[in-house]
Amino acid sequence: MWSVGVTAVMVAVECLEVGSSTLNKAAMNKGTSDFVLIVYSNAFAAIFILLPSTFIYYRNRTRPPLTVSIICKIFGLGLISCCVQTCLYVGIGYSSPTLSSAIVDLTPAFTFILALISRGIDCDFVQGASTSSSFFLSLLYIVQTSIIREYPEELMATFICCVFVTIQSTVVALIAERNPNSWRLKPDMELIAIGCSAFFAVALRSLAHTWACHKKGPVYVSMYKPLGIVFAIIMGVTLLGDTLYLGSVVGATIVAFGFYSVIWGQSEEEKMIDDKDIDSLKSSSPKAPLLQTKSIFCRN
Incomplete structure (x- = not known):
């Protein structure tokens, strides 16, 4: 049931993030600077959303102390996040949310490779500006997971990073x-x-991804990025007036089918692991050696 909850949150976040990207593209078409948009979005998220939420959340509870090491790591995380947003927004400005979402599909592969290289992350699941954002986004998930496991305060870490x-x-x-x-x-x-x-693409997305990385790991979070192209195609056609091509429909269908196949396969794998754990517990119970010994004596 917990996995279903995480899945629902991640799917909703992907939908909202693509919707925000579509609005950003519409604003850029009217002359809004992508660089200024990043500044104001993060500033609004930090001042009007995350700061009040942090005060309310920690009003009656104590938080773990912040060390210089944690602050430096969050600063590095913020630098990676700044690179992600800059590459992504510039890519959207030159192309479209649909193409940007398609390029971001490289994120799961980058994340898996970086997770293997880092060796500190549990890896049980086995156009030019946009491609860079996929790499930086993968790196973001890896560093984010490492920080939140050392400092398990998602809201505080998200606020400082913002x-x-x-x-x-x-x-x-x-x-x-x-x-x-x-x-x-x-x-x-x-x-x-x-x-x-500010609300959906910065505050909510960052908080949800930090929480999901803490619970499930970076590879699990990155698996939801390909789902964004489905939402991007729908919103691009309905809101931006993009032309719907047969290739887009076929590609979106394949992505959706592949996504749900991976989710189904992962749930089946978790069931198999649980069954093996149950069997191992039964075989390691105190009664098992006595039964095995008894059968040996009977054969003798």
């Missing part, structure tokens, strides 16, 4: 975006995209 990303992305935006008018917020599609991105 603050670091805001600072880091601001530095990048000041260098890359030279037009001062790009920083002016307009009460139109730009503000809607920033608000949705």
